[in-house]
Amino acid sequence: MPPTLRRAGRIATALVGALAAGALVLPGTGPALAAKAPKAPKVAVTAGDVKVYAVAGKPDALPDAVRTGVLATIAAYLKTAGTTQAPTAADTALAPLMTAAAAGRLTGTDRVTLLDEGLPTATGKVKVASAPVGLTALADDGGAIVLVTAGLDATTTIPTAKGKVKVHRKGSLVLVPDAGTWKIQGYDLAVERVGKKLGPTAGTTVPAAPTTTTPGTVTR
Amino acid sequence: MKSPIVRLLTLVTTLGLVLAGGVTAAWLTLATPAQGAVWFKVQRVGASASFTDAPTTPFFVLVLGNDSREAGGQGLGDAEHVIGVNPATGDATILDVPRDTEAPGGGKINSYHPSGGLPANVAQLERMMGIDISYAMTTDFPGFVAMVDDIGGVDIDVTEPMVDSDSGTDFQPGRYKMSGESLLAYSRNRKSYPAAGDRQRTVNQGTAIIAALATLRAQNPGPVGTVRLIDILARHVRTEGMGLTELYDLGRLALSIDPAKVRNVLVPTGAGSGTNLSVAPEARDLFADFADDATLQSH
Numbered sequence: 001m002p003p004t005l006r007r008a009g010r011i012a013t014a015l016v017g018a019l020a021a022g023a024l025v026l027p028g029t030g031p032a033l034a035a036k037a038p039k040a041p042k043v044a045v046t047a048g049d050v051k052v053y054a055v056a057g058k059p060d061a062l063p064d065a066v067r068t069g070v071l072a073t074i075a076a077y078l079k080t081a082g083t084t085q086a087p088t089a090a091d092t093a094l095a096p097l098m099t100a101a102a103a104g105r106l107t108g109t110d111r112v113t114l115l116d117e118g119l120p121t122a123t124g125k126v127k128v129a130s131a132p133v134g135l136t137a138l139a140d141d142g143g144a145i146v147l148v149t150a151g152l153d154a155t156t157t158i159p160t161a162k163g164k165v166k167v168h169r170k171g172s173l174v175l176v177p178d179a180g181t182w183k184i185q186g187y188d189l190a191v192e193r194v195g196k197k198l199g200p201t202a203g204t205t206v207p208a209a210p211t212t213t214t215p216g217t218v219t220r
Numbered sequence: 221m222k223s224p225i226v227r228l229l230t231l232v233t234t235l236g237l238v239l240a241g242g243v244t245a246a247w248l249t250l251a252t253p254a255q256g257a258v259w260f261k262v263q264r265v266g267a268s269a270s271f272t273d274a275p276t277t278p279f280f281v282l283v284l285g286n287d288s289r290e291a292g293g294q295g296l297g298d299a300e301h302v303i304g305v306n307p308a309t310g311d312a313t314i315l316d317v318p319r320d321t322e323a324p325g326g327g328k329i330n331s332y333h334p335s336g337g338l339p340a341n342v343a344q345l346e347r348m349m350g351i352d353i354s355y356a357m358t359t360d361f362p363g364f365v366a367m368v369d370d371i372g373g374v375d376i377d378v379t380e381p382m383v384d385s386d387s388g389t390d391f392q393p394g395r396y397k398m399s400g401e402s403l404l405a406y407s408r409n410r411k412s413y414p415a416a417g418d419r420q421r422t423v424n425q426g427t428a429i430i431a432a433l434a435t436l437r438a439q440n441p442g443p444v445g446t447v448r449l450i451d452i453l454a455r456h457v458r459t460e461g462m463g464l465t466e467l468y469d470l471g472r473l474a475l476s477i478d479p480a481k482v483r484n485v486l487v488p489t490g491a492g493s494g495t496n497l498s499v500a501p502e503a504r505d506l507f508a509d510f511a512d513d514a515t516l517q518s519h
Binding site: 137 | 274
């Protein structure tokens with residue numbers, strides 16, 4: 001082998017070794033950790049029973065655009081709540097889904113109900129299973145849908161090194177039209193997290209908000 | 221001048237029902253709402269952010285009963301109650317203002333509604349108390365009776381005999397489910413109180429508001445039920461400067477308030493010019509306590 005090729009081979013070997021060593025030492029950059037990063041699940045949300053209350057008697061059915069927009073927001077919320085572990089990323093992902101007033105409450109005591117932070121890192125595919133979402137809409141005297149409540153009953157299953165963690169989120173979301181999309185304006189949610197050795201913020205008991213009357217329930 | 225009976229009939233009790241998320245029970249009891257009957261009017265009157273925009277910020281509401289016997293009338297504001305709500309703590313305070321109280325702009329406070337409507341009345345109370353009132357609501361005599369009846373009545377405790385032919389009260393101590401007519405009689409009775417008279421009657425109106433809240437909360441409609449409620453409500457309410465979403469939000473908030481956390485306090489008054497009552501000096505501290513967070517810490 002010519003000397004130049006031998007030298008190149010030694011350099012390549014050294015580079016591979018250095019990369020491998022770095023991967024073991026530097027947190028968050030190694031191939032082992034990268035393999036554990038939660039993969040965003042596909043969330044399918046379908047409508048259950050639909051009811052429209054119309055002050056002026058119309059419309060008598062929920063327009064397709066409203067149904068699609070509301071379900072898309074709910075799916076995006078479920079995807080974000082259960083799989084986005086980094087606080088900044090969660091806030092960034094949730095901001096387009098919530099009205100400004102609702103997003104403002106993310107920094108308060110409701111955060112632990114709305115988001116699943118502090119859970120063990122997922123080691124495999126996260127699954128979200130949602131029961132059909134019942135929709136109840138309110139139309140104003142001009143026939144425009146101004147508010148939709150959505151009955152939520154969803155379970156997120158997260159495989160971790162210590163076993164599966166299941167997050168069951170049940171209650172209602174209130175959505176309103178905002179800047180061309182449907183955003184979460186209010187919520188009445190209870191969340192239960194079950195798994196081995198969950199941390200204090202990810203345990204099965206969720207701290208109650210000041211206005212809560214039922215443990216683990218937040219009403220707005 | 222209209223008779224005292226008529227003037228008192230309107231009393232605010234009704235409007236408290238609204239704040240309470242009022243019509244919660246209506247959807248349970250009404251198969252077909254009475255089309256065309258207007259229960260009350262709700263108006264956004266303040267320049268401050270709405271409850272929807274700032275859901276944790278304390279805000280103030282005027283609940284006013286006017287003495288018009290015609291639906292949609294704009295009579296004397298004979299029952300005036302300013303309700304402060306602190307959404308963050310779930311506390312609320314009702315300040316009961318006797319109808320003869322002298323307004324900052326002169327004359328009795330009840331005279332501002334007939335001449336200038338809710339905005340004029342609100343402006344006087346804002347000056348009196350040093351607050352910014354965000355919402356105001358009023359009802360008239362027919363609206364009061366219709367709404368209380370349509371929601372199935374209000375459960376209320378009578379704590380002492382109330383027998384007065386002028387107001388139509390004939391109650392012995394006990395618990396009642398009052399119809400619209402009965403609750404009006406309860407709210408307008410002053411002759412059972414020779415010493416306190418109108419002051420006690422004004423306090424009783426606040427008690428009726430709290431009783432209405434308790435009655436309606438017992439229905440516990442939840443978000444879906446509240447949508448249905450607001451649908452019925454919207455068929456009977458005239459709104460100005462606000463939409464159904466805001467009404468829904470206010471209804472949900474009202475239904476979340478524990479009646480035990482609602483204070484009912486009479487504005488202290490003394491003798492004023494003529495038949496007017498003057499705001500007593502000690503009311504200044506009361507108003508300051510009320511204005512900062514809508515609840516009372518030192519009263």
